[in-house]
Amino acid sequence: MIVKRIGGKVKPMAGVFAVLKAFADGFATTFRHLFRKPITEQYPEYKRSLPERSRARIILTRHPDGGERCVACYLCSAVCPVSCISMQSAEREDGRRYATWFRINFGRCIYCGLCEEACPTSAIQLTPDFEMCKADILSLVYEKDDLLVDHGGKDREYNFYQYAGVVTNAGDKGAHIREEKPVNIKSNLP
Numbered sequence: 001m002i003v004k005r006i007g008g009k010v011k012p013m014a015g016v017f018a019v020l021k022a023f024a025d026g027f028a029t030t031f032r033h034l035f036r037k038p039i040t041e042q043y044p045e046y047k048r049s050l051p052e053r054s055r056a057r058i059i060l061t062r063h064p065d066g067g068e069r070c071v072a073c074y075l076c077s078a079v080c081p082v083s084c085i086s087m088q089s090a091e092r093e094d095g096r097r098y099a100t101w102f103r104i105n106f107g108r109c110i111y112c113g114l115c116e117e118a119c120p121t122s123a124i125q126l127t128p129d130f131e132m133c134k135a136d137i138l139s140l141v142y143e144k145d146d147l148l149v150d151h152g153g154k155d156r157e158y159n160f161y162q163y164a165g166v167v168t169n170a171g172d173k174g175a176h177i178r179e180e181k182p183v184n185i186k187s188n189l190p
């Protein structure tokens with residue numbers, strides 16, 4: 001039985017009226033839409049441009065100097081809730097890391113964007129390109145060559161090594177191009 005309590009008193013009819021009003025509001029909304037001009041977009045002939053931050057196909061971007069941004073730190077792989085990223089790390093002669101292979105299984109990816117959030121080098125980025133459905137699920141496994149692009153994506157000027165102050169065979173912290181010497185925090189002590 002539908003009842004409503006108003007001022008401490010039980011009012012059975014008030015509950016019934018509330019339900020009827022909810023039904024009436026719902027039907028009124030439907031009725032109003034009957035006379036509206038429908039908005040139909042003829043996809044794929046017409047493609048609406050999506051916001052830059054839309055989350056779809058993932059790319060691996062490059063530094064402004066053309067080098068690969070990914071340092072194979074495994075953070076994206078660790079944070080991925082469906083474990084669809086895998087890679088193998090290696091070290092270049094100058095001591096900088098890179099991924100010998102890098103694989104994303106888009107058949108499992110839920111496009112949550114956590115990998116992009118976790119990436120310290122801005123290497124892995126999601127793009128608005130959502131047109132990647134395939135009948136063969138195995139073709140949704142993308143290798144490094146499929147993921148690597150020749151630009152920096154959303155942040156084209158960012159260069160991880162120039163800001164992170166990493167020690168490599170090429171130099172100590174602050175010795176790399178456009179890199180400043182690290183601050184000696186103990187020098188601030190009284």
Ligand code: SF4
Pocket residue numbers: 076079080081082083084085104108109110111112113114115116
């Ligand atoms: S978008 Fe989410 S599910 Fe897809 S690879 Fe990145 S972390 Fe994994």
Ligand code: SF4
Pocket residue numbers: 069070071072073074075076077115118119120121122123124
């Ligand atoms: S894409 Fe980013 S988070 Fe993933 S391994 Fe490479 S540098 Fe690390």
